Amino acid sequence: MTATAEAHATRRRTYGAARLLLTLTALAALFATATPAAHAAEPVAQAAYLAARLRADPVYVTDQLPREIPHSTAPAFARLAKRTGVPTYVLVLPGPSGTGKGLLGAVHDRLGRDGLYVLIDASGVSDATAYGVHAPAADAATVALYELPYDAGPLRSFERFVDVVAQGSEKAAQRAASARERYGDEDPAALYLGPSDRDNQSFLTGVLLTAVPALILLLVPYVRRWRRRLPGAKPGRPGAKPGKPGSAKLDSGRKPESGKPESGKPGPGIRHRLGRGLVPAAALAGAAAIALTASLVFDQTRSSAAPPPTAADLTARVHRVTEGLKRDSVYVDPESARVLSAAQLSRLHDRIRAFARSDGGGPVYVLLVPQLTEDESAGQYDVFTATVHRKLGKDGLYVVADPLGGYIEVLNYGLRLDSVGLDLGLPESIGSGDDQAHEADDHALGDRLDALMTYLDKVPRSDEPNTAADYPATPEPVDSHVLRPLFSGDFRPGLLMGALTALFALALTAGVLGIVGKVLRRRNPAPLPTSTLPFTAPTDPSPSYLRRTAHTELSALAEDFRGSAGSGDSGDSGESGDSGESGESGESTHEQPPSGPSGLLPQVRAWDCFDAAMLLVDGDIDALDSPGPGPETLVAVVVLSRAGRAALRGEVNDLCCGVNPLHGPAVSRHHVRVSAEGRRRRLLPVCESCRNTAIVEPATVHTLLMTLPAPAGADGRVPYIETDGPLTAVPNGIPRLIDKVRETAGVQ
Incomplete structure (x- = not known):
């Protein structure tokens, strides 16, 4: 019995060791794949956030594009979405943040509702998929892409998309094929002008406004005098077409008149004065016609289809980020694809707490938020950071990490750090990343932020708190899409160029007419004085x-x-x-x-x-x-x-x-x-x-x-x-x- 019991105990220990070995192997495999699994699961967080927004409202418009797609345009998108005839869910997101593969599918899975899912960015409809409903999503997106110019705007693009969906699958397919055939090699004409185009219009208007009247005032009298000097010219009737000298039969039997005008007809003096006044009148009429025509033809007032944002549109994202920083020193934009794993985020928090306790250290606020030209700060990270700092009311080191562009910027507000070293001495591998970071989807931001914290530990401390510069707190004007008036900008240089053009045309005309006059005088010599x-x-x-x-x-x-x-x-x-x-x-x-x-x-x-x-x-x-x-x-x-x-x-x-x-x-x-x-x-x-x-x-x-x-x-x-x-x-x-x-x- 003792031997048997001992044998059983030996087998249990062997089996236990085997189970322990298998368990350790499984754990090793689990830890080995922990980071990829975390990265694979990160889009789930973005999709879950967007699904929650769509559950509350089938149209979600980001607050990060107020200069192009203000959040206040959500009702306009909602009205268009109702015209499709099927349940429609619309996501309006900034640029690449919404172009991740399978985003609409992931959102549909989290939302659990069938319908037409449409993804829109600043350029227009970028993706569309129908789940459980019949809708020509792909053909409608193709039509919106081909038929509209690049500057049509997202709202007009979605409107065209909705119109095609409402036509049905058969007509949508025909229209998509026609659009590909017609616009396959060239884009439709642009709908809006840029600032340089308005400058060209102003310059052209200025040139014409001085050149045409000046040419009338200069060339008409000059040509008249030139014609009077031609052989056989009629001296008594300026501008009359001279007859051919020596025409076959001439009437020498007409009575000479006393010069008295016939009854009811103006005399020669009156007609001469009227003739002299016609040239200035024609020049004035030409200038007025050019000014009026230019105002009617060049009547564009905006350079973009973007509607003007409201005050709430311009402060919505700053308010959201500020509220997030009050809860956590690291704010991760929920609309963007995740670039930090849970482990990287946890390590970043640990490094921030350690830096705050270090000598000369202090609070660090990390803003993982896209910086776009269409946002409230016009893509100026320093303006955005200054606005958030003023709104939050706390000094510290503000780190802006762009999850879309991959750039890292550091701004010091009130810490005892060498701000010059932060501005100029930040290694390029941290600020913009190396080639490997550029190729990575997450821009290696996790590793680079960790390297940044290491670099901050080594930055020289100063005796007094300082700030590198007075960072601007005012963004670019929100009316940047408003074109300058036609009669401004390059209009004045155009006036000068028009005058020079008229003088050049006069000189050229004088040269040509001089040659023609010599030829005519050689063929028909004029009487000698x-x-x-x-x-x-x-x-x-x-x-x-x-x-x-x-x-x-x-x-x-x-x-x-x-x-x-x-x-x-x-x-x-x-x-x-x-x-x-x-x-x-x-x-x-x-x-x-x-x-x-x-x-x-x-x-x-x-x-x-x-x-x-x-x-x-x-x-x-x-x-x-x-x-x-x-x-x-x-x-x-x-x-x-x-x-x-x-x-x-x-x-x-x-x-x-x-x-x-x-x-x-x-x-x-x-x-x-x-x-x-x-x-x-x-x-x-x-x-x-x-x-x-x-x-x-x-x-x-x-x-x-x-x-x-x-x-x-x-x-x-x-x-x-x-x-x-x-x-x-x-x-x-x-x-x-x-x-x-x-x-x-x-x-x-």
């Missing part, structure tokens, strides 16, 4: 020179005569078919001018000269381009045309130079020698140049006498006064020349 004629007119002109000059002068007279007639009446050009031609019988069909003192009335003189010149060419200016008219006829046309143009300018000259009729008007009569042989003199009208020669060098005057090619069958040249035709009347004055032409043509 009267003052230059004595120095430029040849003594022995060739037939080609006479034809070219006669065509130019008579064309200019025709255009000037039209302009004068147009400015004195209703503006009729005076053309009337064949009324300017003379018949074969030699009888003129021209109407006679009104009665008046012959040779004194400028318009009558101009009419007589024009009429006589047209008789010489049979009413056809183009005939001057042919070899038909003789040299003496061409000279007579030149003399009459120049006298007529001078009369239209108010200069009635009865005499032209008798030495050389191409010299222009005469200033007096003088006895001059007309031949090198003998000393015979003749009393002739002379221009100023010929008179001076006759006084200073009388023996050389005969060399200035104009000669013409001899008649057909003869050689050499002959003095013009010895030719047959109307030129023999030149020494007797312009009126006698006119009469001679009419006598030759048989006109009464």
